[in-house]
Amino acid sequence: MAITHNLGFPRIGAKRELKFALESYWKGQSSLDALKAAGAELRQQHWTDQSQLDWSPVGDFAFYDQVLDMSFTLGNLPERVRGLSGDSLDNYFRIARGRSAADETCGGVQASEMTKWFDTNYHYIVPELSKSTVFSLDASRLIDEFRQARRLNVKAKPVIIGPLTYLWLGKTKDNSDKLALLPRLLPIYVQLLAELAICGAEWVQIDEPILVTELEPIWQQAFVSTYSTLNTNHVKLLLATYFGQLRENLALACRLPVQGLHVDAFNARDEILDVIRKLPVDCVLSLGVVNGRNIWRANLAATLDWLEPIHEKLGNRLWLAPSCSLLHVPVDITSEYKLDTELRSWLSFALQKLNELSTLSAALNNGRHFVERELRDNQMAISARKISTRVHNPAVKEALARINANMERRTSPYSERTHKQREQLQLPPYPTTTIGSFPQTEEIRRARSLFKQGELSESSYNTAMREQIAHSVREQESLGLDVLVHGEAERNDMVEYFGEQLEGYAFSQFGWVQSYGSRCVKPPIMFGDILRPKPMTVKWIQYAQSLTHRPMKGMLTGPVTILNWSFVRDDQPRTVSCQQLALAIREEVLDLESAGIRVIQIDEAALREGLPLRKAQWHEYLQWAIGAFRIAANGVRDNTQIHTHMCYSEFNDIIASIADMDADVITIETSRSDMELLDAFDHFNYPNEIGPGVYDIHSPNIPTQEHIIHLMQKAAKRIPAQRLWVNPDCGLKTRTWSEVIPALRNMVAAAHTLRSTM
Ligand SMILES: CN1c2c(nc(N)[nH]c2=O)NC[C@@H]1CNc1ccc(C(=O)N[C@@H](CCC(=O)N[C@@H](CCC(=O)N[C@@H](CCC(=O)O)C(=O)O)C(=O)O)C(=O)O)cc1
Numbered sequence: 001m002a003i004t005h006n007l008g009f010p011r012i013g014a015k016r017e018l019k020f021a022l023e024s025y026w027k028g029q030s031s032l033d034a035l036k037a038a039g040a041e042l043r044q045q046h047w048t049d050q051s052q053l054d055w056s057p058v059g060d061f062a063f064y065d066q067v068l069d070m071s072f073t074l075g076n077l078p079e080r081v082r083g084l085s086g087d088s089l090d091n092y093f094r095i096a097r098g099r100s101a102a103d104e105t106c107g108g109v110q111a112s113e114m115t116k117w118f119d120t121n122y123h124y125i126v127p128e129l130s131k132s133t134v135f136s137l138d139a140s141r142l143i144d145e146f147r148q149a150r151r152l153n154v155k156a157k158p159v160i161i162g163p164l165t166y167l168w169l170g171k172t173k174d175n176s177d178k179l180a181l182l183p184r185l186l187p188i189y190v191q192l193l194a195e196l197a198i199c200g201a202e203w204v205q206i207d208e209p210i211l212v213t214e215l216e217p218i219w220q221q222a223f224v225s226t227y228s229t230l231n232t233n234h235v236k237l238l239l240a241t242y243f244g245q246l247r248e249n250l251a252l253a254c255r256l257p258v259q260g261l262h263v264d265a266f267n268a269r270d271e272i273l274d275v276i277r278k279l280p281v282d283c284v285l286s287l288g289v290v291n292g293r294n295i296w297r298a299n300l301a302a303t304l305d306w307l308e309p310i311h312e313k314l315g316n317r318l319w320l321a322p323s324c325s326l327l328h329v330p331v332d333i334t335s336e337y338k339l340d341t342e343l344r345s346w347l348s349f350a351l352q353k354l355n356e357l358s359t360l361s362a363a364l365n366n367g368r369h370f371v372e373r374e375l376r377d378n379q380m381a382i383s384a385r386k387i388s389t390r391v392h393n394p395a396v397k398e399a400l401a402r403i404n405a406n407m408e409r410r411t412s413p414y415s416e417r418t419h420k421q422r423e424q425l426q427l428p429p430y431p432t433t434t435i436g437s438f439p440q441t442e443e444i445r446r447a448r449s450l451f452k453q454g455e456l457s458e459s460s461y462n463t464a465m466r467e468q469i470a471h472s473v474r475e476q477e478s479l480g481l482d483v484l485v486h487g488e489a490e491r492n493d494m495v496e497y498f499g500e501q502l503e504g505y506a507f508s509q510f511g512w513v514q515s516y517g518s519r520c521v522k523p524p525i526m527f528g529d530i531l532r533p534k535p536m537t538v539k540w541i542q543y544a545q546s547l548t549h550r551p552m553k554g555m556l557t558g559p560v561t562i563l564n565w566s567f568v569r570d571d572q573p574r575t576v577s578c579q580q581l582a583l584a585i586r587e588e589v590l591d592l593e594s595a596g597i598r599v600i601q602i603d604e605a606a607l608r609e610g611l612p613l614r615k616a617q618w619h620e621y622l623q624w625a626i627g628a629f630r631i632a633a634n635g636v637r638d639n640t641q642i643h644t645h646m647c648y649s650e651f652n653d654i655i656a657s658i659a660d661m662d663a664d665v666i667t668i669e670t671s672r673s674d675m676e677l678l679d680a681f682d683h684f685n686y687p688n689e690i691g692p693g694v695y696d697i698h699s700p701n702i703p704t705q706e707h708i709i710h711l712m713q714k715a716a717k718r719i720p721a722q723r724l725w726v727n728p729d730c731g732l733k734t735r736t737w738s739e740v741i742p743a744l745r746n747m748v749a750a751a752h753t754l755r756s757t758m
């Protein structure tokens, strides 16, 4: 009997119920009890949704983030929030979101750092560690949720983050050795497992995804000692790895003293026979056979061809699951009634992936004839997609074949271009600018929502958006910014917006995926060859430019970021998809230039997060990713200034590739690291211009002029002042105008002071 289970379910809710409950509580419009009740209701719904499985996850629900939940379970809270008033959930939100000094209950509290979860577009709250960190168990959340599941007769499998992955994800400010904390951490895990056992847990899923990364020997050794300590017979442990191949960690993972091992059989299928050979004969093997990271329907017949002999060999020891938690896919394709039926038949969201698992297990346990109809249906959809003319466009393939090295090169080097650009733009030293978006107010979103529902005409919507653009231009002029932006009011999202306008892309109505906290994205679905039927941004930027004499930045998302934040094709290499996107963006860049736009920003916020988890594969990725950016950006004349922007980045290890992009200006996130990230640019002698972000846009706190000057002076010690720009860390779409105006006022004033001291 093959057993089915799930590693984690999307917690935001099919209609983003959690988002609305959270935001209502944060705005003071509903009570904590109401929020907790909404959480309980969602958990119940999600267990109902998974009721066909043999085991369902518990503890995968989080009000903000599962890593922050684990920090609470382990009693690892930053000192600055200890002893503050209110419910522990309030403290949890303080760490996640920070609190401005105006908050009467606690004064200002700085949020913890947030960074991306492995190579996904999900962001977690980074555990803060130091050599004096102590841990203490608070199992209450897990136990309460486990009891809730048991009351509902759910066969519940608690899910926790393993101790080594937890430490690996954490950051030490004092540069101390994180592994030195292990002896203090392990007793807490032992206690936690014991408490879960007392409550009746039979299996606990313990996630150690770092096993798919290159680990130093000391971390590999720590796995052996850690799992010997955790192997206490309290509960059975299912060690879960995902997001890639185990490679050199395969033998290690197979010999750890656990009762079950989950491996990503979608991305590491060719390793599975080796895993079976190496795994002890009494150990459960959970195969992640359905891709938890993408939305294509699984090829069930092909999967069964491969699985049947394995099932014959393993029998009851074989478990089936998605490759990873389903956190990274939307909930239900059947809600997408606006997608045509053909396209819909190619897709599988979380609920459909669970159905696929059930069909696979039924076929293994009872024979394929038992699920004949499901298998036939599946085969028809798979075959139709393979030969569909909607997928393949000969014109795009021809354009791809015409790509040549010249398309990637600017006419002159930066040292020559810069003079032409300075002459054309006439900017002061320390020019000020912003990253692109201004607040996406409720008014803007409501207008778009009404437009999409057909309750607002296209011309009224366009007028409303133009008014917003005009408003943001007026504000920027009165603040005295030097290079203006149109504010991106018309964009739902910096990637989805482009997906909506490109042929070869489909977009969903409810395909929300959590990005962080209550914030979600709806990744567009790349299903066919990419073509730009008409200009996508030109009329908005032209309109914005018509309102001001100052330079208006054209604002685009780059090919690598569009690719990395989309659901991409699985029937051609990512490189090919990326080149198709690059050609589309290149056409847009050239159209903006022809329309008289002198500065064009091409955001590559996700360039770094697309890096493979293993360093050995970085070079290959960077080669094609940077190549795609260069195709998109470098067709312009010397006097057109190309900007790029990146956030959530560490630059040391990819600085040569960043320089190779050859953007005239790069704006980056640096303020949270006190400009230390600039060291990479300094050591490398980065030749072009840089705008190191001077304030953290994720926080409502208003930066002072003094603080900005202090940061820029630090920057000027590393980069010559003539090549520095002054700007925030990232776009301002999540902030309010009441936060943006004083912050930018201080930023502009700081730039004036800096100029006067040159
Ligand atoms: C820079 N970041 C981005 C990432 N990935 C992207 N694809 N895009 C990014 O910008 N990854 C890394 C970071 C993550 N950061 C963020 C920041 C902010 C958000 C965010 O604010 N998301 C919004 C949803 C945005 C959106 O698509 N909005 C739509 C739909 C609005 C809507 O829900 N309308 C309601 C009605 C509302 C009303 O007032 O009546 C409806 O239609 O029902 C739009 O603007 O049209 C969020 O709210 O979560 C995400 C990632």
Ligand SMILES: N[C@@H](CCS)C(=O)O
Pocket (backbone or CB within 6 Å): 435, 436, 437, 494, 555, 603, 605, 645, 647, 730, 731, 732, 733
């Ligand atoms: N231009 C985008 C970049 C975000 S990374 C914005 O300002 O929101």
Ligand SMILES: [Zn+2]
Pocket (backbone or CB within 6 Å): 435, 605, 645, 646, 647, 729, 730, 731
């Ligand atoms: Zn950004």
